[in-house]
Amino acid sequence: MTWTRQLRAELRKLTTTKMPWAFLAVLVAISATTASAVIWGTDFDGSKTFISTAADQRSLMAFAANATVIAGLFGAIAVAREYGHGTVIPTFLSSPRRHRAVLAQLAAVAVGGALVGLVGAALTVVAVAAALPTTEFGFMVSVAGVARVVAAASFAGAAGAVLGAGIGAVVRNTGGAVTGTVLALIIAPPLIVQLISDASSWVPSPLATALSGVEPEAAGVESQVGAVAAIVGLAAWAIVPAVIGLVSVQRRDVV
Amino acid sequence: MTAVNTSRRDVGADDDQIGGRSLAIVVERLTKRYGGRTVVSELSFAARPGRVTGFLGPNGSGKSTTMKIMLDLASAESGRVTIGGRRYRELPDPAATVGALLESNAFHPGRNGRNHLRILADAGGADPGRVDEVLELVGLGDAADRRVGAYSLGMRQRLGFAGALLRDPPVLILDEPANGLDPKGIHEMRDLLRARAAQGHTVLVSSHLLGEVELLADDVVVVNQGRLVTSGPLGKLQEAATLVRASAPGHLRDLLEAEDAEVEDQGSALIVRGVPIEEIGQRAFDAGIALHELAPHAVSLEERVLRWTWDAERPQGDGAGEVPEP
Numbered sequence: 001m002t003w004t005r006q007l008r009a010e011l012r013k014l015t016t017t018k019m020p021w022a023f024l025a026v027l028v029a030i031s032a033t034t035a036s037a038v039i040w041g042t043d044f045d046g047s048k049t050f051i052s053t054a055a056d057q058r059s060l061m062a063f064a065a066n067a068t069v070i071a072g073l074f075g076a077i078a079v080a081r082e083y084g085h086g087t088v089i090p091t092f093l094s095s096p097r098r099h100r101a102v103l104a105q106l107a108a109v110a111v112g113g114a115l116v117g118l119v120g121a122a123l124t125v126v127a128v129a130a131a132l133p134t135t136e137f138g139f140m141v142s143v144a145g146v147a148r149v150v151a152a153a154s155f156a157g158a159a160g161a162v163l164g165a166g167i168g169a170v171v172r173n174t175g176g177a178v179t180g181t182v183l184a185l186i187i188a189p190p191l192i193v194q195l196i197s198d199a200s201s202w203v204p205s206p207l208a209t210a211l212s213g214v215e216p217e218a219a220g221v222e223s224q225v226g227a228v229a230a231i232v233g234l235a236a237w238a239i240v241p242a243v244i245g246l247v248s249v250q251r252r253d254v255v
Numbered sequence: 256m257t258a259v260n261t262s263r264r265d266v267g268a269d270d271d272q273i274g275g276r277s278l279a280i281v282v283e284r285l286t287k288r289y290g291g292r293t294v295v296s297e298l299s300f301a302a303r304p305g306r307v308t309g310f311l312g313p314n315g316s317g318k319s320t321t322m323k324i325m326l327d328l329a330s331a332e333s334g335r336v337t338i339g340g341r342r343y344r345e346l347p348d349p350a351a352t353v354g355a356l357l358e359s360n361a362f363h364p365g366r367n368g369r370n371h372l373r374i375l376a377d378a379g380g381a382d383p384g385r386v387d388e389v390l391e392l393v394g395l396g397d398a399a400d401r402r403v404g405a406y407s408l409g410m411r412q413r414l415g416f417a418g419a420l421l422r423d424p425p426v427l428i429l430d431e432p433a434n435g436l437d438p439k440g441i442h443e444m445r446d447l448l449r450a451r452a453a454q455g456h457t458v459l460v461s462s463h464l465l466g467e468v469e470l471l472a473d474d475v476v477v478v479n480q481g482r483l484v485t486s487g488p489l490g491k492l493q494e495a496a497t498l499v500r501a502s503a504p505g506h507l508r509d510l511l512e513a514e515d516a517e518v519e520d521q522g523s524a525l526i527v528r529g530v531p532i533e534e535i536g537q538r539a540f541d542a543g544i545a546l547h548e549l550a551p552h553a554v555s556l557e558e559r560v561l562r563w564t565w566d567a568e569r570p571q572g573d574g575a576g577e578v579p580e581p
Binding site: 002006008009012013016017018019049058081086087089090091093094095096097144174253254255 | 305321326327328329330332344349350353355357358361362363364366367370373374375377378380420482545
């Protein structure tokens with residue numbers, strides 16, 4: 001059995017249930033909320049300075065941090081439900097050398113997560129562009145800026161999905177995997193920063209924002225890492241749980 | 256047949272081929288523990304090509320665990336299982352060699368039957384056209400595009416069975432395949448499994464439906480509390496027994512057991528296997544034992560299995576641990 005066949009099977013698993021549609025609905029809801037914020041939202045002083053510059057608009061459109069979390073949940077559910085529904089049994093029967101099956105799962109959810117990020121960013125850009133004519137400001141972000149926002153969201157989505165998948169492979173329970181992913185991406189990072197202040201630029205949300213090219217001032221932070229460092233940092237957040245998941249399924253009984 | 260065998264030759268595994276697609280399943284001294292509890296203990300048996308082997312035992316007797324170990328879904332503390340002389344994970348193309356049905360609910364309820372099989376076909380390298388073939392074969396052609404969550408238990412069993420047949424494998428390992436099937440479905444499955452065995456395939460089927468096994472199996476393996484109770488050809492296990500009532504049953508039992516007879520003491524009577532009825536009468540006459548009754552005694556597989564497993568569950572000192580000979 002070749003690994004590409006296993007990958008095709010994993011991609012088919014992701015596309016033959018209603019889960020992608022549920023996530024698409026979430027992305028549409030988020031972009032609609034963003035459009036509403038542009039149309040009706042104001043700063044504390046009643047002005048619309050939050051969309052008054054290209055940097056502000058890019059910050060509003062930067063979807064990468066959201067993509068990390070949403071795709072994280074996508075990856076966690078996609079893998080953990082395999083154990084919950086017992087469909088991991090035919091998976092491991094087809095690929096008794098389990099690392100191949102798990103690598104195919106990780107690759108498939110990475111593709112799915114990248115799509116979550118890409119679609120989420122694209123919808124957000126479209127929503128902002130569609131809502132701006134209701135204000136006094138035009139669309140100021142350059143094509144290159146939009147491309148970077150979309151690319152960053154795609155990468156962050158892939159990384160988040162792999163992180164969630166790794167947690168799902170370890171926990172094997174959908175509720176637990178979702179909780180673990182929320183802990184890893186939302187609850188743990190501020191606690192880590194409290195403990196190690198130098199880590200503030202290296203937790204997922206600031207890394208995703210930096211990757212989107214949002215300037216520190218617009219992001220509300222004092223400093224941020226460069227794009228390459230952001231890629232490495234996000235990849236590390238994804239790879240560590242993925243490796244733990246990969247190792248944990250090798251000898252574990254399927255019961 | 257002796258209850259526990261240890262060598263591959265002893266358990267009858269002399270038909271190991273992969274190229275020729277004639278593959279025996281050989282279980283050797285298998286032991287599995289969960290926590291401190293032993294669920295499979297020193298279990299040895301073989302399922303041979305060209306035969307349907309019924310794998311019998313009460314709930315919790317270790318059947319499903321043994322099947323999972325066969326398929327490398329669970330690991331054993333000691334012992335091993337080979338299929339055609341190799342562990343499952345070492346087979347050149349496992350999915351093409353072994354078809355398995357282990358869980359009646361191993362499906363995503365929101366996925367339709369056709370897509371479930373397409374995924375298996377993708378992963379296992381089956382021809383995509385085979386999906387529709389096996390759906391028709393198991394009678395799910397009309398329900399192929401319905402969500403599995405809307406399937407009855409019997410339909411899910413059929414879908415699981417279709418998955419096992421997808422690569423037309425020479426070995427089938429099926430855990431309770433008749434669960435939820437209607438009589439027609441059971442009849443069709445029986446015919447299909449018999450036909451595959453007739454083609455030289457190896458078929459191992461666990462079941463609670465002992466009457467069904469009686470119609471299906473060539474060989475049976477009976478386990479209880481993780482241990483082998485007995486194994487052997489069904490025909491031999493079903494051999495007509497003789498019911499004997501005698502003036503000195505203990506003495507007669509000793510005499511018959513010296514002749515390698517299997518003797519069950521049922522209190523007021525002895526049930527004897529392995530010695531012709533005429534010889535029982537002659538032995539009793541020669542020993543001066545008066546016979547009050549000497550008659551053929553037919554016993555169903557169900558009755559025998561219940562007796563074996565019940566005997567094995569009796570506390571020590573009351574016959575526990577004595578493994579009956581078939």
